[in-house]
Amino acid sequence: MDKIRVVGARLHNLKDLNVEIPKKKMILITGVSGSGKSSLAFDIIFDEGMNRYLQSIGFPPKFEDEKPFDLIEGLSPTVAVEQRTTRVFNPRSTVGTKTRLYNLLRMLYATEGKLICPICKEPVNQNLECDICGMVVDRLEIKHFSFNEPSGMCLACKGRGYQMHLTEDLIVQDYNRNLIQITKAGSPVFGDQIRFVEQLPKFYDFDINTPYKDLPENIKQIFLYGSGKILPFDWDSKTFTGILERVFEGIIPHIKRALTESKSVYRRDKIHKNFMSLKKCAECEGYKINEQARSVKIGDKHIGELAKMPIDQLISFLKELKKNNIKTIQGKNMSELVIKGLRSMRGVGLSYINLNRPLPTLSGGELQRLSLMTHLDAGIDSLIYILDEPSMSLHEREKDSLIELLKKLKDLGNTIIIVEHDKRFIEIADEIIDIGPGAGKNGGELVFQGTIDELKNVSNSYTGQFLNGKLSLPDKPENLKKFIDKSTNFLTIKNAKTNNLKNIEIKIPLGMMVGVAGVSGSGKSSLILDTLVPLLQPFFKRGAVKATNKNNDNGEEENGDELLEYSGMISGWEFLDEVIVVSQKPISRVKTSTPASYIGIWDKIRNKFAKLAESKKRKYTAGHFSYNSDKGRCLSCKGTGEQDLKISFLSSFNIVCKECHGLRYRPEILEVKYKNCSISDVLNLTVSEAAKLFASDASISNILQILEDIGMGYITLGQPSPTLSGGEAQRVKLAKELGRARKTKSLYILDEPTVGLSFYDAIKLMDLLDQLVREGNSVVIIEHDPEILSYVDFIIELGPEGGPKGGEIIATGTPQEIIANTKSVTGKYLK
Secondary structure, eight states, rough: OOEEEEEESSTTTTTTTTEEEESSSHHHHHHHTTTTIIIIIIIIIIIHHHHHHHHHTOOOOOOOSSSSSSSEESSOOEEEEEEHHEEEEEEEOOHHHHHHHHHHHHHHHHHHOOOOOOTTTTOOTTTSTTTTTTOOOOOOOOOGOOOOOOTTTTTTTTSSEEEEEHHHHHHHHHHTOHHHHHHHHTTTTTTGGHHTTTHHHHHHOOOSSSOOOGGGHHHHHEEEEEEEEEEEEEEEOSSSEEEEEEEEOEEEEEEEHHHOOOOHHHHHHHHHHHHEEEEEOOTTTTOOOOOHHHHHHBBTTTTHHHHHSSSHHHHHHHHHHHHOOOOSSSHHHHHHHHHHHHHHHHTTTTOOHHHHTGGSSSOOOHHHHHHHHHHHOOOSSEEEEEETTTTOOOOGHHHHHHHHHOOOHHHHEEEEEEEEEOOOHHOSSSSSEEESSGGGOOOOOEEEEEHHHHHTOOOOOHHHHHHHHSSOOOOOOGGOOOOOOOTEEEEEEEESSTTTOSSEEEEEEESEEEEESSTSSHHHHHHHHIIHHHGGGEEETTTTTTOOOOOOOOOOOOOOOOOOOOEEEEEGGOOSSSEEEOOOOOSSSSSSHHHHHHHOHHHHHHHHHHHHHHHHHHHHOOOGGOOTTTTTBTTTTSSSSEEEOOOOOSSEEEOOTTTTTTOBBBTTTTGGOOOOOOOHHHHHHHHHHHHHHTTHHHHHHHHHHHHHHHTTSSOOOSSOGGSSOHHHHHHHHHHHHHHOOOOEEEEEEETTTTTTOOOHHHHHHHHHHHHHHTTTEEEEEOOOHHHHHHHSEEEEEEEEESSSGOOEEEEEHHHHHHHHHHSSSGGGGOO
C-alpha cells in the first residue's frame, strides 16, 4: 500500500479519528499542546507498527482488553525518536557509549596503540619487548580502555572522572548565618557539634553572633577544619559534668568521619546530597581511565584525550592520524568508521559536544538528534520514522542541516512523520495534519489535512491562525517595556571560564525579562546554569537555588552532571530575595510519582476524601485513599493499575490489572464519592476538569489554575511523572513555584520554557512570565525561538559558534539593538 490508513482511533482524547497518511512523504502532525498529536503518532501508529514487527520475528502478541482503533492498514516497521524514550539511560552512559563510537576507539587503541614499558616509560618494539630493559609487555585488550570495567577504569573515581568533596559553600549554605545557626542547620549530619561550637568564643576572640561572611579567616578555618590543639570545654551530661579536654574536631573532619563510621544510610545519604560537590578526579584528571590505559597512545594522545575533544576537532585529528599513524587495514577501517559517525553528529548540529559527555547532561533535543543520527547512519529504506519535535534546542541557523538530513532520510524511501510546532518544519512538509481544535476533551479531531497554503485559510485551526499572522505575541505597550536606566540594578559576573566560556564579564539587568541566545554549544547553559546558579547559591537559604548535582525531596534526579568546577565572581546578589531555577530535568523516574503528588495537592485531595461522611462512617483515613498504602490499594497490582506479564527471560509486557481493571484501588474504596467522583476518577481527571471539581477549595484550585494558564490543562492528575516530556516537566515545576507564596525581587531562571508548546500556548506562558516582571521580579530565559526573543526586554547573545569557537559575548541589548548589531547571529531572525 502507498498509504497508512487509520480507522476509528480512540486512545486518550482521540475521537474515533480516521486519517490516511501517504507513505514515502514528509508528514507533519501539529496542533495545540494536548490536542492528541502524540496519541496518534506514537501511541497508535508507532506502538502498533512495533507490535506487528515484533510478532513477525517471533515475539508473542501484545494482549489488550480492547484495541484503541478499528483498523490500521499499510504499516511498515516503525522507529520512534521521542523525547521520553531517548531519556531512558544508564547514568554512566556517555555520548561515546550511546553512539558506539567510543567502542570503536577502544578497538582502534587495542589494535594500533603504542605500548609503553611500565619500568622505563619508553615505547616497546613490535615484539612487545622493551629495548632498554628487555621487559615483555602484554598487548592491552579492548576492555582495558573502558571506564566502565575494573580493568580500564580509574579506581580512584571508579571511572566517573570526578570525586565527591566537602565544600565550604555547601556546609555554610547561607553566609549571613552565624556559626550556631549554621551548625543547627547541619542536623542530622553535624548538628551534634553545637555544644562545642557555641564555646569557641571562650578560646578565640570573636562574637558568636557575627555572620559567617564577616568572621576573621582564622575563625572560619577553625570552624571548618578544627582547633589543632586541646581545649577545655565546659560539659554537663548524664555521665559527666566538669571540664572536658579535647581537640575541637572541625566540621569537615567530623563529616568525613561520619561518612566512614556511621551505620546510618540516611545520614550518609544526607551528607552526599547536601554537603558534597563534584570535583575533577586528581588521579585521572577527569579522563575516567587508569594509568595503564592513559599510557597507550596514538599520535601522542591517549584515548581519554580523544574522548574529550569537541567533535570538529576530533574529526581533524583522526583524519591526520589515518594518514600518518595508522598502519593496519583494520585500523584504517576503524578510524574511517569513527570519522563517518562523527560527521553524522556534526550533521545533526552536535559538533560542539565530546564523546565523554554524560548523557544526563544533554537536553531532550540533543538526545533526540543523537538518536536520529544512528538511524541515518543505518541507511535503511521503507521504514516509518516518527519524530517528536526535532527542532527542540536548535538555533534558527542550525535547522537547515537537520532539515536536509530528514529530506535524505525521506529520499531513501522512508516515511517521515514529525510531531512539531516549528514554522520552518511546517513549511517543508509534503502534507500537514492538524489535530484539535483545542486540548484534552476539546481536541482529538482531524481539523485539517493538506498543504500549508490551504491550512492558512482554516479559521478554526490555531495553527492556521499562527501561520497567517492572526495569532502572535502582542506588541508590548510602551508603558510596559523595560529599559535600562539609572534605577536599574544588575547581577554582574566576572572572570567566567566555566566549560568553554572565555573569561567573560557580563551585567544581567534585573527587574525585566532577559533572553539568553546563541547557537547550540555557544555557552548559554555554561553561563547561566553552570556559572550564575552555583555562584548565587551561597547567598541564599538552603534549597532556594536548586543545585545541579543533587537529588531533591521530590525525587528529581540530576545525576551525571558534567559540570565539575565552576568559575567566576558575582556581585549584585543583594538586590534579590530568592532564586528559583526551573530546569527540564525529569520530575521523577518513579512511576508512582504524578503531577498531583509533585505539586503538593494529592495529600489535600486524599484528606478531603477522608473527611467525607461516608469515610467517617467506615473509619477511612487519608491512607485508605493512597495507591501506595495497603489500606486501600489493590493488593493484586500494588496500586499501579497494571501487571507485568513475563513471557520469557527477554520478553514481558504490562497488562491492565484483572483485579481492579486499572483503577488501582479496592472496590470498597471506590464506593466513596466526592461530587460523584471516586478517588480513581480524580486521578483520571485532566487539570482543567480537576480545577472545576475543586473550585471551592483555593488551596487546590489555585495551583491547578496556574497549570491551566501555562497550557498544561490537558495532562491528567495521575499521569506517571516519567512519561512527561522535558518541557512538560519544566512547566509543572514552574507551576509549583508560582503556586506557593511569592516574594518580590525573585529571580526566575528557565531553560527553554516554550519547548513542546504550540504558539497558542506559548503566548499564555509568556503572559504569565510578563506578570512576574510586572510584580517586581526578574526572569532569565535560555531560548532559541525568535518570536520569544523578539518579545523579551533585553538579550544577551553568546557565540559566535559552538564549542571551542564559542564562549564569548557577541551582542547585548534590546531586540531592536540586536537586530542592528552586525556581530549578532540571532539578529536577522528577529522581527
